[in-house]
Amino acid sequence: MIYALTDFLADQGGIFSPLRVLNYVSTRSIIAALTTLLLVIFFAPRVIRMLYLAGQRDSHRDFDEHLAKSKRGTPTMGGVLIIGAMMVSLLLWGDWTNGYMWAVTSALLVFGFLGAVDDVAKVRGGSAEAGLSRRAKLVIQTLYGLVLGALLFLPNTTPFPLEIADTIGIPFLKPEEFGGLNVHLSFFYVVFVAFVVVAVSNAVNLIDGLDGLAAGTTMLPVAVYGVFAYILGHASLSGYFLYSFQPGVHELVVFTAALIGALIGFLWFNGYPAQVFMGDTGSLALGGTLAVLIVLTKQELLFLIAGGVFLYVNATHVIGDRIGINMLGRRIFYRTPIHHAYEHLGIAETKVVLRFWIISLLLALVAVATLKLR
Numbered sequence: 001m002i003y004a005l006t007d008f009l010a011d012q013g014g015i016f017s018p019l020r021v022l023n024y025v026s027t028r029s030i031i032a033a034l035t036t037l038l039l040v041i042f043f044a045p046r047v048i049r050m051l052y053l054a055g056q057r058d059s060h061r062d063f064d065e066h067l068a069k070s071k072r073g074t075p076t077m078g079g080v081l082i083i084g085a086m087m088v089s090l091l092l093w094g095d096w097t098n099g100y101m102w103a104v105t106s107a108l109l110v111f112g113f114l115g116a117v118d119d120v121a122k123v124r125g126g127s128a129e130a131g132l133s134r135r136a137k138l139v140i141q142t143l144y145g146l147v148l149g150a151l152l153f154l155p156n157t158t159p160f161p162l163e164i165a166d167t168i169g170i171p172f173l174k175p176e177e178f179g180g181l182n183v184h185l186s187f188f189y190v191v192f193v194a195f196v197v198v199a200v201s202n203a204v205n206l207i208d209g210l211d212g213l214a215a216g217t218t219m220l221p222v223a224v225y226g227v228f229a230y231i232l233g234h235a236s237l238s239g240y241f242l243y244s245f246q247p248g249v250h251e252l253v254v255f256t257a258a259l260i261g262a263l264i265g266f267l268w269f270n271g272y273p274a275q276v277f278m279g280d281t282g283s284l285a286l287g288g289t290l291a292v293l294i295v296l297t298k299q300e301l302l303f304l305i306a307g308g309v310f311l312y313v314n315a316t317h318v319i320g321d322r323i324g325i326n327m328l329g330r331r332i333f334y335r336t337p338i339h340h341a342y343e344h345l346g347i348a349e350t351k352v353v354l355r356f357w358i359i360s361l362l363l364a365l366v367a368v369a370t371l372k373l374r
Contacts, residue, residue, distance in 0.1 A: 002092045029254050032093040033261030039085035040265030048269065048276045051075035056123055058277055074274055077119040079282025082262045083112045089258045098251040099159035103148065104292045110144055111201060111288030115280035141201055145194030153189050164244050168192065169298040171370045178242040196300055197291045203310040204287030206317060210339055210349050211274040215263045216357045218286045220364040221306040225293040226256030227368055232297060241371050252296060259289065272350045306367035309360050313337050
């Protein structure tokens with residue numbers, strides 16, 4: 001809204017010419033981040049109180065009475081703070097003529113709504129099993145992924161240059177235009193997008209469970225994909241780093257900056273001891289959003305590095321639950337997700353979260369370093 005207005009006024013020249021500074025992605029990104037940060041900090045106490053009075057409080061964490069009892073009754077569904085602040089900031093500072101913005105915002109809203117329905121059902125039912133079934137979630141996530149994949153693949157709707165619409169990014173491999181190789185998936189690209197959406201959204205959802213863990217570990221890969229979006233959307237920079245130029249993808253920088261600002265603001269209240277949990281409303285929204293950022297920047301396999309923490313948590317969960325308990329009939333780890341196992345070993349929750357943050361930071365730095373290792 002403000003972006004469109006200033007863009008119009010700047011074109012009129014005269015005294016409005018200085019408003020052109022608000023057209024720059026860098027300027028709008030900084031302002032968008034500050035907007036979400038301040039909105040979350042200002043409205044969080046009111047929203048937390050509303051959630052508490054509405055009875056939207058955590059009551060189903062029964063995996064360890066001595067670890068979880070102090071958290072019972074904490075308001076959950078705090079992801080509405082993140083989503084609400086994001087939408088206000090993006091409406092003000094985003095370019096809504098940009099297809100990339102529409103795509104990533106759709107993930108924020110669709111997955112946020114899915115998580116909200118699940119949160120309400122869990123609280124009303126009084127247990128984690130009372131929420132949406134795993135099958136129902138997978139069906140909705142898959143359908144969204146297939147629709148998104150089709151829109152990104154079809155020539156009339158894709159925001160990508162047509163010659164790379166069905167390609168995927170592989171770290172350390174240069175694209176064809178720079179003497180390398182483009183990996184084309186043709187129609188299978190649609191299925192691949194659906195797979196990425198389902199896998200990443202559930203990976204982020206699973207890591208939620210300790211105060212500040214999901215917000216902190218998600219923030220860093222989001223920043224990584226923001227860096228790539230800026231470079232890929234800049235003609236000279238993308239050429240310098242030997243990446244295919246994607247006109248318009250730089251608008252994702254505004255989105256990622258706004259999300260980082262919202263997560264920092266949320267951590268103000270979600271850090272130990274948490275005054276509010278993001279719930280599936282937040283974790284599914286973050287997961288779906290990160291998945292779409294991955295697809296839109298065409299750096300899908302980079303997630304193996306940038307999202308290494310999520311892969312670790314999910315791999316140990318599969319090994320511990322699917323293989324250990326379901327197939328072997330015994331526990332391989334004390335608990336899964338794995339961050340709860342570390343609590344069993346006597347490591348303080350704050351230290352577990354801090355160490356996950358540190359590892360995420362290191363992986364993010366390695367992911368950014370791949371820009372030059374091509």
